[in-house]
Amino acid sequence: MPTDVERWKEDVYGEEIREHIERFAKAGFDSIPDDERDAWFERFKWYGLYHQRSGQESYFMMRIGPPGGVLKPGQFRAVAEIARDFATGPVENPEFGNGYLDVTTRQAIQLHWINLEDVPEIFDRLEEAGLSTQQACGDSWRNIVGCPVAGKDEAEFVDARGLADDLHDRFKGDDAHANLPRKWKVSVTGCHEGCGQGDINDLAFEPAEAERDGETVRGYNVRVGGGLARNEPRIAKDLDVFVTPEEAVDVAGAVSALFRDRGDREDRYNARVKFLVDEWGIEKFRRVLVEEYVDGDLAPAGRDLRETYSYNAGGAGAGDRGRAEPDRGHADHVGVHAQANGDNYVGLNVLVGRIGVDDALALADAAETHGSGEVRLTQRQNVILTDVPDDAVPDLRDEPVLDRYSPDPHPFQRGSIACTGTEFCSLSIVETKNRQVRFARWLRANVDLPDDVEDFHVHLSGCTASCAQPQIADVALRGMKTRKDGEPVEALDIGLGGGLGEDPTFARWVVQRVPVDEVPGAIASLIEAYAERREGTESFREFVAARDDEALADLIEPAETSYEDPFMHNTKRTWYPYAEEDALEDSPAPTAPDDTPLRSDD
Amino acid sequence: MPGRISRVTGHTTLDLVEGEAVGADWSAEALGVLDATAARREPDHVELRVELDGTDLAGVEGLHPHADVLRLTPEQARAVAEDLRSHADRVAAASRDPTTGDVNAD
Ligand code: HEM
Ligand code: SF4
Numbered sequence: 001m002p003t004d005v006e007r008w009k010e011d012v013y014g015e016e017i018r019e020h021i022e023r024f025a026k027a028g029f030d031s032i033p034d035d036e037r038d039a040w041f042e043r044f045k046w047y048g049l050y051h052q053r054s055g056q057e058s059y060f061m062m063r064i065g066p067p068g069g070v071l072k073p074g075q076f077r078a079v080a081e082i083a084r085d086f087a088t089g090p091v092e093n094p095e096f097g098n099g100y101l102d103v104t105t106r107q108a109i110q111l112h113w114i115n116l117e118d119v120p121e122i123f124d125r126l127e128e129a130g131l132s133t134q135q136a137c138g139d140s141w142r143n144i145v146g147c148p149v150a151g152k153d154e155a156e157f158v159d160a161r162g163l164a165d166d167l168h169d170r171f172k173g174d175d176a177h178a179n180l181p182r183k184w185k186v187s188v189t190g191c192h193e194g195c196g197q198g199d200i201n202d203l204a205f206e207p208a209e210a211e212r213d214g215e216t217v218r219g220y221n222v223r224v225g226g227g228l229a230r231n232e233p234r235i236a237k238d239l240d241v242f243v244t245p246e247e248a249v250d251v252a253g254a255v256s257a258l259f260r261d262r263g264d265r266e267d268r269y270n271a272r273v274k275f276l277v278d279e280w281g282i283e284k285f286r287r288v289l290v291e292e293y294v295d296g297d298l299a300p301a302g303r304d305l306r307e308t309y310s311y312n313a314g315g316a317g318a319g320d321r322g323r324a325e326p327d328r329g330h331a332d333h334v335g336v337h338a339q340a341n342g343d344n345y346v347g348l349n350v351l352v353g354r355i356g357v358d359d360a361l362a363l364a365d366a367a368e369t370h371g372s373g374e375v376r377l378t379q380r381q382n383v384i385l386t387d388v389p390d391d392a393v394p395d396l397r398d399e400p401v402l403d404r405y406s407p408d409p410h411p412f413q414r415g416s417i418a419c420t421g422t423e424f425c426s427l428s429i430v431e432t433k434n435r436q437v438r439f440a441r442w443l444r445a446n447v448d449l450p451d452d453v454e455d456f457h458v459h460l461s462g463c464t465a466s467c468a469q470p471q472i473a474d475v476a477l478r479g480m481k482t483r484k485d486g487e488p489v490e491a492l493d494i495g496l497g498g499g500l501g502e503d504p505t506f507a508r509w510v511v512q513r514v515p516v517d518e519v520p521g522a523i524a525s526l527i528e529a530y531a532e533r534r535e536g537t538e539s540f541r542e543f544v545a546a547r548d549d550e551a552l553a554d555l556i557e558p559a560e561t562s563y564e565d566p567f568m569h570n571t572k573r574t575w576y577p578y579a580e581e582d583a584l585e586d587s588p589a590p591t592a593p594d595d596t597p598l599r600s601d602d
Numbered sequence: 603m604p605g606r607i608s609r610v611t612g613h614t615t616l617d618l619v620e621g622e623a624v625g626a627d628w629s630a631e632a633l634g635v636l637d638a639t640a641a642r643r644e645p646d647h648v649e650l651r652v653e654l655d656g657t658d659l660a661g662v663e664g665l666h667p668h669a670d671v672l673r674l675t676p677e678q679a680r681a682v683a684e685d686l687r688s689h690a691d692r693v694a695a696a697s698r699d700p701t702t703g704d705v706n707a708d
Binding site for chain 1: 605606607608609610611612613614617618620633641642643644655656657658660
């Protein structure tokens with residue numbers, strides 16, 4: 001007997017789901033028969049619609065995934081207007097108001113509180129803008145991630161944009177690759193910084209060069225089997241394959257087909273390709289790929305650029321190799337950077353990825369006034385405005401909206417990432433986004449980093465699924481529960497010293513269940529110890545690498561401070577953590593699009 | 603590294619439980635996680651999983667972070683459930699306030 005999910009997929013899957021969405025939208029949420037809801041909600045994911053968690057019935061999260069995070073002129077505004085018109089809920093968020101969009105670690109945008117009744121109009125408006133939600137979720141090709149400044153960056157090695165678009169065009173909506181054993185995450189990198197984060201993806205294309213017919217050609221090395229989920233993180237393994245940009249699409253198809261045929265469909269927890277790579281070893285994976293899935297042979301890996309990788313590398317990455325400017329490669333895209341054509345791209349810091357609709361519209365205005373109108377999304381939940389001429393940079397900097405979305409943020413704000421958390425995610429154990437904003441604010445006001453430390457990454461995930469990529473942060477925080485003064489309270493496990501770069505390392509989890517209100521104090525004690533004891537300009541990641549777990553745990557002193565946490569009370573059990581009356585039975589859901597309850601009698 | 607072995611999410615049965623690891627001549631108090639589950643596809647057993655926090659057990663020599671996983675037949679799982687229920691009733695009754703009849707919850 002196949003799993004429920006496999007069975008539902010056999011009944012209706014792929015593009016035909018759309019007509020059912022339209023049908024239910026017309027007849028209203030309540031027209032979905034109770035006993036079919038789970039099946040329909042699973043299928044809706046193929047169209048980028050996730051039913052929100054219990055207590056929030058009838059509301060959906062919608063994911064829009066532009067390949068490589070590139071939103072063409074006008075597209076960001078279109079999404080911001082949709083968020084303004086439709087992404088509002090029954091209760092506002094105390095930090096972000098009512099109506100906001102989330103930039104995600106996979107360079108997508110997520111909207112919340114979407115009513116099914118509004119979906120057809122939203123789809124129409126997205127299509128008009130040239131955007132789509134299709135296949136952003138489910139067991140298929142996820143949004144292809146990659147260098148968000150591909151085609152713009154002056155030090156780019158290969159133009160990853162072309163490949164990301166080709167992969168997107170070729171495989172999104174392709175029936176032969178639409179029904180995989182599990183999600184399929186693909187990354188394309190073309191730069192010296194490694195900002196595509198290929199090492200944590202199922203399939204990664206990484207810049208490289210090799211000899212072909214006596215000439216040096218640029219293209220990609222291929223890696224397979226990375227990923228952070230399931231509390232079993234893996235770094236992608238080198239498949240020892242070099243492809244030219246032209247060959248890359250076919251090879252991607254071959255790897256995807258191998259996964260489709262050989263991945264584990266019996267056990268969803270064992271389905272990701274990293275477990276197939278575990279089981280087979282990378283040599284066998286390559287052998288089967290060559291023997292059964294490609295015509296002819298594959299070239300061995302070429303020379304890569306990994307030693308210059310600096311993105312999310314904990315300051316332990318690049319020197320000035322391969323860079324046009326003699327600085328070290330950047331760890332994120334924040335700040336003003338030169339483009340190859342003489343203009344600039346301006347990376348703006350978005351705290352925990354969330355932008356209120358008024359701010360989003362102001363950012364769209366700024367992009368149009370001072371740049372080309374393009375807004376690009378990064379894997380650090382930030383946005384980039386491109387094509388800003390030198391003489392427009394000062395005017396852009398003067399825009400009031402840049403006070404909050406700064407090209408020059410404080411390291412604690414720049415370094416903050418948080419996943420969705422109990423606000424909307426049923427898997428979460430703790431509140432995340434508002435807490436991380438408060439953490440960053442407190443750390444900025446109360447903790448001094450050494451002057452030379454510009455990057456300090458703190459990533460908070462609500463559970464072990466690791467959507468906020470905690471394992472590759474300087475300080476990794478993950479939701480748990482503990483008891484304090486006799487009461488169960490939200491708590492965090494703390495891990496240290498993760499990062500990508502040439503030799504990625506995952507954070508080591510050194511203390512468990514620190515009550516959330518003591519976490520800022522814990523981080524403060526740690527940074528104090530680092531500042532006092534580091535050798536010269538030792539990065540935090542190096543500082544951690546030089547110590548064993550016990551020594552590190554000794555440096556962490558959880559303590560109450562002036563930080564106050566309003567969400568300690570088991571927010572998992574609320575219908576919405578920030579509602580005045582937050583108990584599950586106080587939820588108005590399911591509701592009509594105007595947020596009034598559908599069933600007043602129960 | 604005392605990292606968690608088990609996945610812990612909102613679906614985990616208990617993300618906070620008090621317990622103790624006990625050996626022949628030692629014991630160590632620990633917080634832990636308990637989960638009862640079965641595979642989504644073709645479930646052929648009930649999994650009962652317990653993991654005591656690695657950091658709490660770090661002082662016990664030779665004890666590495668681990669989870670204990672029991673595979674129960676449906677009959678065994680029901681037997682456990684029945685025993686749990688009847689003992690829960692006894693414990694709840696014993697802690698009931700004799701004057702009000704309310705359970706002294708803490
Ligand atoms: C209701 C369920 C889920 C929701 C709402 C959700 C949401 C998200 C979001 C929002 C992101 C982007 C992170 C961000 O920037 O905010 C993400 C990425 C991710 N998700 Fe989930 N997720 C869910 C379930 C899962 C599950 C079940 C797993 C693992 C089995 C998982 C693993 C990941 C990982 C590892 C990433 C990020 C790392 C990467 O880029 O590869 N998620 N998810
Ligand atoms: S890490 Fe867990 S809590 Fe956070 S969004 Fe992912 S599944 Fe939800």
